[in-house]
Amino acid sequence: MSELEAKILERVTAKKASMEGVRKFFTALPFLGPFLFLIILFYLVPVILTFTMSLTSMDYALEWNFVGLKNFVRFFQDSSVKIVVLNTVKYVVYTLMINVGFGFFLAVATSYFIKNENLRLAFQTIWMLPRMTPPVVYALLWLWFLDPTEAGTLNSVLHKLFGLPAQNWILNHPMKVVIVANGLIGTSLAMVVFSAAIKSIPVDYFRAASVDGASDWDVVRHVIVPFLKWPIMFMTIWQTLSLITSYEYILLITDGGPLNRSEVLSLFSYHKAFSNYEFGYGAAISTVLVIFAVILAVVMLKVFGYDAIMMRGEIDEKRDKDHISF
Amino acid sequence: MEVTMMNVVKRFGNFKAVDNLSLTIKDGEFVALLGPSGCGKTTTLLMLAGIYKPDAGEIIFDDKIVNDVLPKDRNIGMCFQSYALYPHMTVEQNIAFPLKLKKLPKKVIDEKVREIAAKFRIEHLLKRYPGQISGGQQQRVALARALIKEPNLLLLDEPLSNLDAGLRISMRAEIKKLQKELGITTVFVTHDQTEALSMSDRIAVMNKGKLQAIGTPEDLYMRPKNMFIAGFIGNPPMxxxxxxxxxxxxxxxxxxxxxxxxxxxxxxxxxxxxxxxxxxxxxxxxxxxxxxxxxxxxxxxxxxxxxxxxxxxxxxxxxxxxxxxxxxxxxxxxxxxxxxxxxxxxxxxxxxxxxxxxxxxxxx
Structure with missing residues (x-):
């Protein structure tokens, strides 16, 4: 076959494939339809509205006065933005480390090291509890725990154990408090996902590794981690995106304070829109956040080798036939 | 290495998977554990590997009781029915894995991998992933990985059952020849009597966790000790x-x-x-x-x-x-x-x- 013929053939097959694709789409529409509708209504429309709003100087009067890119210019000149962005990066990176890292540790501890099924379940349930608590209650528990007076739980424990004086934890370490509070609640999700993934690794791999001479640490490194590549990637991306846009625990525990010290971008946008009634500016901040999140997600998928994971396992049939020797 | 099992018992809850099993495997011998599914043969193999710990009795390698020795310290090679090749490692990395865990220098590892790959005729596959090679090739890679650290005992768990009929017959001869060449004590689990009869020096027939008989293929065929053996060995049955x-x-x-x-x-x-x-x-x-x-x-x-x-x-x-x-x-x-x-x-x-x-x- 000449090169030209091959090219023509390729074109024709590509066209056929695309026709096929259109037909398949219409067949699938009744099934996808309801969800497509919901996604458009609750995801796409808000994004478009936010973007449109970001081009206005909308305030408490709720008037659509278009001002072009003025809000974006203001954003990049705003002196507090630098602190807020830095806070956001710190918050996302450290919380993520606790979420995914500690979640992985818990999953390995409960699914690999604890062989007793009931004990495993008991531990996992304890770690799930904060998940089932309403955010307001969870935040309130932290406020009590970190109460600045001597009666505060942490203060009284530290005083009894080490004789340390009482201190105002939220005032002195706002970022750390926010990170730990958010990190601990996030671990349970990663723990459940990773535990399920560890349980689904065929037992022969663990046996083969231990016969091959692997210690528990080797098993974790050479068997569990590689098999969990996809769940780890999924959790990392998922948690990153949800952390970038979430602010409810920060709002409830520190409200971004003191003096912007724990203010993150999403909370900043909320404050601008709902405390200062600068809806236009708030929307602009949100838009920047969405664009940033999309770019980050794409980059992360590339870095983790999403395509490679999805494609692997296909047998190279043609070459294989040539090499079967016995 | 000589392997002895003395009055070994393994229970799972109330179920006795292996019941008072005593068995001696001589150095360099090829023994098949044969029996219907659920007869305790794989449990026995996993106890030899150290993955299961016997509830009673003793497992002895040469003169040493190994009941409490971890699998990684037993120096055994094992080949699984599923092959259990790590999908994220290339064929080369799979074979090298046991040596890598021993922390041998990279040069020594490379040399040994090349040597054993040549023996198994898989040199051309070293850079591929297990998902990219055929069943028979995976089987040979799994054997190479089991043998690269020169184990004292080779355990094979239904190694041929995932192969097609033609390949199975050629692998049968291949494994038997290899075992004789290396002179390595080998225990082979199978439910297929043809495999057991054709490959092994002696066959241990198990049923319901109990050892029914052990003997040469000829012994079991010509002089069955009881009706179970008589009916189980031989095709079509007695x-x-x-x-x-x-x-x-x-x-x-x-x-x-x-x-x-x-x-x-x-x-x-x-x-x-x-x-x-x-x-x-x-x-x-x-x-x-x-x-x-x-x-x-x-x-x-x-x-x-x-x-x-x-x-x-x-x-x-x-x-x-x-x-x-x-x-x-x-x-x-x-x-x-x-x-x-x-x-x-x-x-x-x-x-x-x-x-x-x-x-x-x-x-x-």
């Missing part, structure tokens, strides 16, 4: 017929519902004696029966069905309520409904106690 025992001088006569067979004196003497009229079981293999002319001391029956097996025919003969399978030559021309006379090869008649199923053969 025919069993319930008969009455009658002793007349030195001659034993077996009285069935529709036939009467007198065994020659020299054959009769090889069996232990029973009370007259006691119920016993006569066993005879399809290959030790033949179809012939009407004569005394034969069994008369009617052909129920004839199966073509390629090189011979398997004839199902109805005798009263019993069915007897007979292996005949390809030239046999009987049809369904024909009356036939079955001649017995008296040397290969087996008698079993009807109560406990044990063979009545005198121990020589």
């Amino acid at each position: 025919n069993f017929l319930e008969v009455g025992y009658i002793m007349d001088g030195d001659r034993v006569t077996l009285k069935g519902k529709n036939f009467e067979i007198s065994l020659p004196e020299e054959i009769s003497r090889t069996f232990i004696k029973k009370q007259n009229n006691e119920r016993i079981v006569m066993g005879i293999r399809p290959e030790h029966l033949s179809v012939g002319a009407e004569a005394p001391n034969t069994i008369k029956g009617e052909i129920y069905v004839v199966e073509h097996l390629g090189k011979d025919k398997l004839v199902d003969v109805k005798v009263g309520d019993d069915r007897i399978k007979v292996l005949t030559g390809q030239d046999f021309e009987g049809k369904m409904g024909d009356t036939v006379n079955l001649h017995l090869d008296f040397k290969n008649v087996h008698l079993f106690d009807a109560a406990d199923g044990n063979s009545m053969k005198r121990v020589a």
Whole structure:
């Protein structure tokens, strides 16, 4: 076959494939339809509205006065933005480390090291509890725990154990408090996902590794981690995106304070829109956040080798036939 | 390495998977653990590997009790039914894995991997992933990984059951030859008696967690100790017929519902004696029966069905309520409904106690 013929053939097959694709789409529409509708209504429309709003100087009067890119210019000149962005990066990176890292540790501890099924379940349930608590209650528990007076739980424990004086934890370490509070609640999700993934690794791999001479640490490194590549990637991306846009625990525990010290971008946008009634500016901040999140997600998928994971396992049939020797 | 299991017991909850198993495997011997599924053979293998710990009894490698030795410290190689090749490692990394865990220098590892890859004819596959090679190739990679650290004991768990029929026959010969070349003590788990008979030096037959018998393939086939072994070893399986025992001088006569067979004196003497009229079981293999002319001391029956097996025919003969399978030559021309006379090869008649199923053969 000449090169030209091959090219023509390729074109024709590509066209056929695309026709096929259109037909398949219409067949699938009744099934996808309801969800497509919901996604458009609750995801796409808000994004478009936010973007449109970001081009206005909308305030408490709720008037659509278009001002072009003025809000974006203001954003990049705003002196507090630098602190807020830095806070956001710190918050996302450290919380993520606790979420995914500690979640992985818990999953390995409960699914690999604890062989007793009931004990495993008991531990996992304890770690799930904060998940089932309403955010307001969870935040309130932290406020009590970190109460600045001597009666505060942490203060009284530290005083009894080490004789340390009482201190105002939220005032002195706002970022750390926010990170730990958010990190601990996030671990349970990663723990459940990773535990399920560890349980689904065929037992022969663990046996083969231990016969091959692997210690528990080797098993974790050479068997569990590689098999969990996809769940780890999924959790990392998922948690990153949800952390970038979430602010409810920060709002409830520190409200971004003191003096912007724990203010993150999403909370900043909320404050601008709902405390200062600068809806236009708030929307602009949100838009920047969405664009940033999309770019980050794409980059992360590339870095983790999403395509490679999805494609692997296909047998190279043609070459294989040539090499079967016995 | 010599492997001894002494009164080994393994329970899972209330279920006794392995019940009081005692077994000695000589240095360099190839032993097959054969039995139907759920008979405890894989559990036994996993105890040898150290993955399961016996609840009672001792496992001894040479002179050392290894009950509490971890799998990683036992220096064994194991090949799994699923091969268990790590999908995220290339063939080369898979084979090198046991040496990498031993922290050998990279140069030594590379050299050994090349050496063993050449032996298994997989050099051209080293850079590929397990998902990109065929089943037979995966099998060889798994064997290479099991053998690269020069283990003292090789454990094979149904290594051939995922291969197609042709490949299975060639791998059978390949593994047997390799085992003899390396002289490595090998335990092989299978439910396929052809594999066990063709490959191993001795076969340990297990059923319901208990060791039924251990012996050479010839032993188990020619002198089965009980009805389980007799029925399990051999394909097509042995025919069993319930008969009455009658002793007349030195001659034993077996009285069935529709036939009467007198065994020659020299054959009769090889069996232990029973009370007259006691119920016993006569066993005879399809290959030790033949179809012939009407004569005394034969069994008369009617052909129920004839199966073509390629090189011979398997004839199902109805005798009263019993069915007897007979292996005949390809030239046999009987049809369904024909009356036939079955001649017995008296040397290969087996008698079993009807109560406990044990063979009545005198121990020589």
